[in-house]
Amino acid sequence: MTHRAFISAVGHYVPERIVTNSELSKLMTTSDEWIQTRSGIKERRFAADHEAPSDLGVHAALNAAKQARTGLNDVDAIICASLSPEHYFPGTSSFIQSKLGLVGVPSFDLRAQCSGFIYGLSVANAMVTSGEFKKVLLIGVEVHSRGLDFTDRGRDCAVLFGDGAGAVIIESCPSPEHGFLKTKISADGRFADKLWVEFPTMKRTPIMTQSDLEAGGLHPKMDGKFVFKTAVEKLPQVIDSTLSSINLQTKDIDLFLFHQANLRINEFVAATMNLDKAKIPSNIEKYGNCSAASIPILLSEQMQLGTVKRGDLICIAGFGSGFTWGCSVIRWF
Numbered sequence: 001m002t003h004r005a006f007i008s009a010v011g012h013y014v015p016e017r018i019v020t021n022s023e024l025s026k027l028m029t030t031s032d033e034w035i036q037t038r039s040g041i042k043e044r045r046f047a048a049d050h051e052a053p054s055d056l057g058v059h060a061a062l063n064a065a066k067q068a069r070t071g072l073n074d075v076d077a078i079i080c081a082s083l084s085p086e087h088y089f090p091g092t093s094s095f096i097q098s099k100l101g102l103v104g105v106p107s108f109d110l111r112a113q114c115s116g117f118i119y120g121l122s123v124a125n126a127m128v129t130s131g132e133f134k135k136v137l138l139i140g141v142e143v144h145s146r147g148l149d150f151t152d153r154g155r156d157c158a159v160l161f162g163d164g165a166g167a168v169i170i171e172s173c174p175s176p177e178h179g180f181l182k183t184k185i186s187a188d189g190r191f192a193d194k195l196w197v198e199f200p201t202m203k204r205t206p207i208m209t210q211s212d213l214e215a216g217g218l219h220p221k222m223d224g225k226f227v228f229k230t231a232v233e234k235l236p237q238v239i240d241s242t243l244s245s246i247n248l249q250t251k252d253i254d255l256f257l258f259h260q261a262n263l264r265i266n267e268f269v270a271a272t273m274n275l276d277k278a279k280i281p282s283n284i285e286k287y288g289n290c291s292a293a294s295i296p297i298l299l300s301e302q303m304q305l306g307t308v309k310r311g312d313l314i315c316i317a318g319f320g321s322g323f324t325w326g327c328s329v330i331r332w333f
Ligand SMILES: CC(C)(COP(=O)(O)OP(=O)(O)OC[C@H]1O[C@@H](n2cnc3c(N)ncnc32)[C@H](O)[C@@H]1OP(=O)(O)O)[C@@H](O)C(=O)NCCC(=O)NCCS
Pocket: 029, 030, 031, 034, 035, 038, 039, 114, 155, 156, 157, 159, 222, 223, 224, 225, 227, 228, 261, 262, 265, 289, 319, 320, 321
């Protein structure tokens, strides 16, 4: 019988530099009170000048490697989920692979924005259970700070995002009862422009004009209310359908690890689904929204706190630009 895949190691890294809401309020018209009441965020981390996205990813991978019996030696594929790539091409995964000294190991980037880590779980799970790959390193990494508009024009997004990285190793589970029980991913591309960076674009020449630049086209644009409304509709749907497909209910879950986009989104989902708040840890107050890195950072911190135990049922869920969303249910090994 083919065993399920499971997460065998977890690690994370966040840059040292803490940026508080008050610090941001010196750059734009905003306040600690506005940011905290709307999002739950108190501070976030910004990468140092010398830190590239791949550096954050490497730190997270090496921290995960400390938990792995054979380190990263027998990793046979690398996936990097990110919406803030080091370069236009090749993907950040190429730089991570080289810095880790894993030359020859296939590596690729996965672009599913804030759902990137859950999409990555789905892909890595399929790679391992197919028997084609034995040990997949999945990294979620973001350096948002260099792409944000720290003027009043970009303040709706600038206050929400932070930098960080999380990594997991996925391999075949030694036990038939444990591992990934079900992962569902979904998308609705009709709303791609509700949260996006429009330029540069390969859909026309020139790929960016001076006026695009002056209009802030290099920075994220978001219809915040629409994103919020759609997230609180899609998350309960995907959680319910994932759980019911394996005959589980929300009350069976020991720990919900939700993407850290906005505390209010997660509180809304918890209220709608009547979830026990004690089972929904949060770290958005410390890190803001780290997109593809948020969930693995949260998982890694929960592991360090000892809240994740063998046999626990973990429900991971998230929503993001694209729109993309997904849910994964794991029996922890
Ligand atoms: C962005 C978000 C926090 C805004 O909250 P909101 O409740 O919709 O905002 P409000 O309607 O209360 O306030 C909007 C006003 O605040 C202003 N504003 C925007 N950003 C601000 C900031 N950082 N500080 C102060 N004021 C700000 C707006 O200009 C607007 O002003 P106006 O009413 O004069 O036009 C909210 O829509 C949200 O969280 N959306 C989801 C975002 C998200 O999760 N994105 C990532 C998904 S992966």
